[in-house]
Amino acid sequence: MTAPVLHSVDLTIGYRHKKTQHMVARQLALHLPAGRLTCLMGPNGIGKSTLIKTLAGMLAPLDGQIWLQDRPLANLSAKERARQMALVLTGKPATGLMSVEDLVRLGRYPYTNWQNNFTSADHQAVDRALAQVGLQAQRHTLLSHLSDGNLQKAVIARALAQETPLIILDEPTIHLDINNKQVITGLLQQLCLQQGKSILLATHDLDLALTFGHYLWLFDKEGIHQGLTEDLVLDGSVEKVFALHNHQPQDNLPPLNITGDKHAVGLLKKALGKHAIDPQKLPEAVHISRQGEALHITCQDHTYGSIAAFLESVQ
Numbered sequence: 027m028t029a030p031v032l033h034s035v036d037l038t039i040g041y042r043h044k045k046t047q048h049m050v051a052r053q054l055a056l057h058l059p060a061g062r063l064t065c066l067m068g069p070n071g072i073g074k075s076t077l078i079k080t081l082a083g084m085l086a087p088l089d090g091q092i093w094l095q096d097r098p099l100a101n102l103s104a105k106e107r108a109r110q111m112a113l114v115l116t117g118k119p120a121t122g123l124m125s126v127e128d129l130v131r132l133g134r135y136p137y138t139n140w141q142n143n144f145t146s147a148d149h150q151a152v153d154r155a156l157a158q159v160g161l162q163a164q165r166h167t168l169l170s171h172l173s174d175g176n177l178q179k180a181v182i183a184r185a186l187a188q189e190t191p192l193i194i195l196d197e198p199t200i201h202l203d204i205n206n207k208q209v210i211t212g213l214l215q216q217l218c219l220q221q222g223k224s225i226l227l228a229t230h231d232l233d234l235a236l237t238f239g240h241y242l243w244l245f246d247k248e249g250i251h252q253g254l255t256e257d258l259v260l261d262g263s264v265e266k267v268f269a270l271h272n273h274q275p276q277d278n279l280p281p282l283n284i285t286g287d288k289h290a291v292g293l294l295k296k297a298l299g300k301h302a303i304d305p306q307k308l309p310e311a312v313h314i315s316r317q318g319e320a321l322h323i324t325c326q327d328h329t330y331g332s333i334a335a336f337l338e339s340v341q
Contacts, residue, residue: 031058031094032058033057034091035091037052037054037055038087039088051249053090056081058192059240061222062241063225063240066228067230068246069246070230081194083100094192109137110192111192118177121170123168123170125167125169128169129183130152130165131144131148132184133183134187159186161176177201178198191223192224193223193226194226195214197229198227211234211237214227226243236259238300240301242255244264254297256296257333260316261319286315291314301337301341307340312336321333
């Protein structure tokens with residue numbers, strides 16, 4: 027797995043109320059891969075929002091520690107966190123008479139002085155963020171006049187303008203139609219591949235997660251299952267959490283010389299596309315076989331036990 031931008035040690039999450047604690051999950055050893063899109067999924071009420079607020083520093087852990095890069099999260103000031111991590115939460119912002127541009131400009135405040143003076147770099151960051159979500163023409167529109175979908179795009183643009191290495195989003199596409207869901211999630215994936223952003227995206231949309239997510243965090247009563255998306259499909263983890271059978275995203279990649287188990291072949295091709303693997307780096311022939319939950323990817327006298335291991339060999 028790619029080196030983590032964020033990880034936890036014996037993390038227990040939940041709420042404190044006076045002298046009592048309500049535990050949601052315990053002893054979590056989380057690893058968020060750098061430069062990749064990780065999708066957090068799980069049933070309603072399992073604790074995804076609690077986890078996100080804890081990882082963002084909004085809730086203190088009941089126990090354990092969170093590390094951001096090489097520093098304990100608890101040791102960072104609010105401004106230091108804001109320069110390392112942008113956060114998009116579920117729910118509409120209290121906008122008042124703000125325009126789209128006013129909201130997006132908030133993303134630059136961790137970098138401005140006490141007078142909030144903007145430099146040319148700040149203005150350029152705002153312009154880029156608006157362009158990335160397609161709201162340039164609405165930059166002066168009042169937020170109260172936007173559709174729910176465009177309001178959500180503006181909130182995401184604020185996070186993009188913050189220009190942090192890590193972005194955490196809780197259901198950012200909940201108010202978007204199918205086309206805009208794909209556009210925004212595709213944008214997040216490209217930010218990872220092209221700009222090296224690390225993104226944690228909480229979502230209930232399994233199709234989006236399987237199509238765009240490089241990695242999954244599957245949250246259930248047993249804890250959080252982590253791994254490459256396609257490996258978690260093949261080992262049955264996705265089916266176990268969501269009670270699905272043979273769920274496979276569509277593959278629109280050009281034909282590659284990969285033979286064997288049809289389901290595994292489709293997932294491997296999808297993984298190669300999502301991780302932007304150059305087809306020229308692939309061996310001339312790859313064969314995949316499965317025995318129960320065991321996976322064997324064979325090429326050039328080498329055998330790999332997971333799609334993640336194979337990807338590491340060709341990157």
